[in-house]
Amino acid sequence: GQQLNQSPQSMFIQEGEDVSMNCTSSSIFNTWLWYKQEPGEGPVLLIALYKAGELTSNGRLTAQFGITRKDSFLNISASIPSDVGIYFCAGRQGSNYKLTFGKGTLLTVNP
Amino acid sequence: GAGVSQSPSNKVTEKGKDVELRCDPISGHTALYWYRQRLGQGLEFLIYFQGNSAPDKSGLPSDRFSAERTGESVSTLTIQRTQQEDSAVYLCASSSRTTGGNIQYFGAGTRLSVL
Numbered sequence A: 001g002q003q004l005n006q007s008p009q010s011m012f013i014q015e016g017e018d019v020s021m022n023c024t025s026s027s028i029f030n031t032w033l034w035y036k037q038e039p040g041e042g043p044v045l046l047i048a049l050y051k052a053g054e055l056t057s058n059g060r061l062t063a064q065f066g067i068t069r070k071d072s073f074l075n076i077s078a079s080i081p082s083d084v085g086i087y088f089c090a091g092r093q094g095s096n097y098k099l100t101f102g103k104g105t106l107l108t109v110n111p
Numbered sequence B: 001g002a003g004v005s006q007s008p009s010n011k012v013t014e015k016g017k018d019v020e021l022r023c024d025p026i027s028g029h030t031a032l033y034w035y036r037q038r039l040g041q042g043l044e045f046l047i048y049f050q051g052n053s054a055p056d057k058s059g060l061p062s063d064r065f066s067a068e069r070t071g072e073s074v075s076t077l078t079i080q081r082t083q084q085e086d087s088a089v090y091l092c093a094s095s096s097r098t099t100g101g102n103i104q105y106f107g108a109g110t111r112l113s114v115l
Helices: none
Strands: A005-007 A009-012 A019-024 A031-037 A042-047 A055-058 A061-065 A071-076 A083-090 A104-110 B005-006 B010-013 B020-025 B031-037 B043-050 B065-069 B074-080 B086-094 B110-114
Touching: A009 A019, A019 A083, A031 A061, A031 A071, A042 A061, A042 A071, A071 A083, B005 B086, B010 B020, B020 B086, B020 B110, B031 B065, B031 B074, B043 B065, B043 B074, B074 B086
Parallel strands: A009 A104, B010 B110
Antiparallel strands: A005 A019, A019 A071, A031 A042, A031 A083, A055 A061, A061 A071, A083 A104, B005 B020, B020 B074, B031 B043, B031 B086, B065 B074, B086 B110
16 A cells, blocks of 8 residues: 655654654655644644645644655644654545555654 | 544453444544554554445455444444454544545544453
8 A cells, every 4th residue: 555654753852942754655645634642542633734835834833745745744843841742644645535644753852 | 522432442352352342433524434553553544434335445454354334423343353463553533524635533542452
């Protein structure tokens, strides 16, 4: 099946630092989604992107839909301890309802 | 309820036993999805229900896995003759036709441990 390559696999940062993670694919996607999962919980949607080049913010989070439609990145500015969790990218192709997920980026924030 | 509800939250079973996992979607959501999440991995699509249409079962890993949904309500995922490799978190999600971009809302999952 389709693969989304998400990197980095994990990050250990100090509180206040900015964070960047990305997802790439060899195939085109027409929707990119970024989810956060905390221990014992299901993924929660952070940002949804629907157009190539789109740049969308949600508080300290900013995500972009790559121009080639084969990648997306997520930035978190001024990280805080509650940003800890696993961040997943997910992509959708055409009118297909299926989402393809990356393997996640585990973020640890040291206070 | 306000969100997607799954039960049980944890299930420990012996190899070879059958298990049933339950999902209550958000009221009014016509679409329901099951995913499997192995430790340290992303979400793996299993099955999709949309209203009364035939489900997309293309992600089910073997014939030991099956799922049912009555109308637009509760769904059950059944794993027969469980194996140790079935150990994972099973996540359910639902979405509404009216939600742009197919936004899926997830439950907290059922953590299945096969001994």
